[in-house]
Amino acid sequence: MPVFAWSAAAVSGGRFVGDGQGYSSQPSRAGAMTTIAEQIVATLADLGVRTVWGVVGDALNPVTDAIRREERVGWVGTRHEEAAAFAAGAQSQLTGVLGVCMGTVGPGAIHLLNGLYDAKKSRTPVLAICGQVPLPELGSDYFQEVDNDALFGDVAEFCRTITSPEQMPRLLEQAIQAAYAGPGVAVLTLPGDVGSMEAPAGTRARLTTRRPVPVPQEEELERAAKLINAAGSVTMLVGMGAREARAEVLAVAERLNAPMVLTLKGKEGLEHDNPYQIGQSGLIGNPATKKAFDAADLLLMVGTDFPYPQWLPEGVPVVQLDLRAENIGRRVPVEAGVVGDAAAGLRALLGGLAAKKDRAHLDGARAAYASWNERQRKLVDPEHDKGMIGKIRARFDNTEARIRPEALAAVVDELAADDAVFTTDTGMSTVWMSRFVTMRGDRRMLGSYNLGSMANAMPQALGASAVDRGRQVVAFCGDGGLTMLLGDLLTAVAYDLPVKLIVFDNGRLGMVKLEQEQGGLPEFGTVLGNPDLAAVATAMGLTGIRVSDPRDLPGAIGKALATPGPVLVDVLTNPEEISLPPKATASDAWGFAIAKLKESVTSPGDKG
Incomplete structure (x- = not known):
């Protein structure tokens, strides 16, 4: 099964209608x-929408x-409309079918x-139906x-108010087609x-939901090939726009002996069984990516609008292939831009x-990546802080003797299903997902990776679970x-959505602290000032599990994954865990030292 495929039966209960073009709606x-x-x-319904999310009330009662x-x-009635929009966006990203809230x-x-801004920045089709006061008012x-x-003018591809029945179904057609065309x-x-x-x-509504696929121009391809051939070594930066071009991406990497830096959204579909990938760059990245960038004579960007130019190599030519012409050269100057579908x-x-x-460039980057991974993996051992080196380190970065988040993420990775859907909150939860959860098999991953919102992981998990209650959905939640x-x-609880919510409970806004x-x-x-979140979950009708000893992690996570219905696992993790970026400088280290000195003088936390 393709890595992005979702069972049509799961999406529509076995009644999927249409092929993405020429849908029509019959009177009910x-x-x-x-x-x-x-x-x-x-x-x-004819389009394939199977769930609508929101809060009931007044103007929308007829709907x-x-x-x-x-x-x-x-219908899934949420307690907050923001959760409804996140859930609808998650369903859209997973299935390709219009999400509705x-x-x-x-x-x-x-x-x-x-939640709608998250859908916009994730480029996924979502329709929001909003109530309004009566026409005379x-x-x-x-x-x-x-x-x-x-209000919605900035977030929406299309935004209109129905003021007459005669405008229907034309306005509905325009709205849906605009959502797909954007997307x-x-x-x-x-x-x-x-x-x-x-x-x-x-x-009746007649809908066309397919988007045109730009074909690369010959002269653009020739210029790109000439630059690549002239370069001694090439590093690739590959993003989600190339996830459906896996075979082609690997073939180019093989031809060029090029190490491949994956964006976070590129992990899905491109990470597993990939002998060229070396993980992520940016704040969640690792030193191997810096080595690969610094040693490159040319950067080849494929299907990515990676928004952090400060992490990219300087002074080398860049070739960029992207479906969207507006992305070419947006982050760094480009010597050759190719507009078109990644695979084509x-x-x-x-x-x-x-x-x-020459494999020296590739082998050096891969060796650096393997060495970093080995160092990271030492932290997942439940006994790490009890050894001599661990005790020394823990005196500085785990003074409360809490569970290391690396260990938690690694246990979830080991025990979760090969077709699990993962969602992550923005912040440190995403760091641990990036570093320790592998996208093997048919796994999927969602997060607010472009908007960077808080509070997205749980509602996105609800949306994913409603698509297929038989598929494992695991949320990495920040407290x-x-x-x-x-x-x-x-x-x-109300809709029996069997999500497994793993809470990295460090009592902090961890990324802000960093x-x-x-x-x-x-x-x-x-x-x-968190309560016992497992007890809160139990009071709300979920199965709640609290973990404070790293040796209990396998049993607790295994129990959570095997328990029917929604489960929340409250894991007390180390708030002092430091995730240094791959380009950490002496000034970064000095910053941490000065901050720690100030904290020791003023006392920890909020006292100042």
Whole structure:
């Protein structure tokens, strides 16, 4: 099965309709009046949408009632609309089918924004259906009235308010097609009195959801090949845009004997069984990537808009292949830009590439990567801090004798299924996912990797679990992120979504702590006064497990993965764990030293 494939039966209960082009919506009741709300819901059902997320209320009551009567579509009522938008976006990323969320008049719609921005920056199709005040009250500053067209103008590819039944289904068609074409977010606003109005007789939505695939131009390919052939050594930077071009990526790396730095989103599909990959760069990266960049005579970027130019090599020519012309040269100056599909572009490029026989560049980077991995793996041993070296280190970086997060991530990696879906909160949870969880088999991974929001892992896990309750879904939650949207643990219980929530409970906003100390500042404002999160989860109806001894990790994680229904594992992890970036400098080290000195003077945490 392709690494991105999701069972059609899981997506649609065995009733997937259409092939992505030419969908049509039939009236929901033969011979009976069809309302605007019913037309919207029937169109979504025909498209393959199986779940709508949101909070019920007033203007959207006709829509939720239509969902109640449409057997092909299920409703998941969340406790916060932000969770609904994250869940819908997660489903869209996993399945390729439009994600749908709803928020009613004013505040309900506003709450969708953060999750919708995540969908926008993840480039995944999501439709938000928003309630509005009745037509006669539009523009009158009515109770809860918000100008949705202005509010969503930046986040949405398409944003319109239905002001007449005669605009349907055209506005619905435009919204859905804009979401797929982006891909991105479309917002359709429904005034409170419009949903129950009669749809124009004999109308139905006809949708085209496929996107054109640009074909690389011959002259662009020739210039790129000429530059690559002239370079002594090449390092590749490969991102999610190349995930479906695995065979072509590996063939080019083999031809060039090129080490391959993967972006975080490129891990999925490209990491496993890849003898050229050397992990990630940036704040979550490792020294091997810096070595590969520094020693390169040319950088070949494929399917990535990697947003951190300070980590990329300087003074070397860059060749960039990307589906989107606007990405070419956006981060670093480019000598040759190739616009086109990654697989098609690499196949065409390969024919013009001369083989590079010298393996020194590749072997050096791979050796550095293997050495770093070996050092990292020592930290996963539950007995690490009890040995002589571990005791010395622990006096400086684990003074509370808590569980090392590396050990937790490694145990989850070992025990989770080969087709598990992983979600990660932004921050240190993502660091440990990047370094210790391997994307073997048909594993998938989701996170707020472009927006960088807090609190995304749990609602994204809910969305993934609703697609297929038989597939293992594991969320790497930060304690700060989880508690931000804690109420939606109740959603997992109410809808029996068997998510496994692994909480890295270090009592800190860990990445912020790291940022402060790297800049030479004492830790301030990052300490979280957490309750026993396992006990809270148990009180809310989940299975709660608390772990404070590293030797208990395998048993606790194994139990969590084997337990039916939603489970939260509260693991007390080390707040002092330091994840130094691959380009750490003397000033970084000095920053940590000064920060620690200030902390020792002022006392830890928030006291200043």
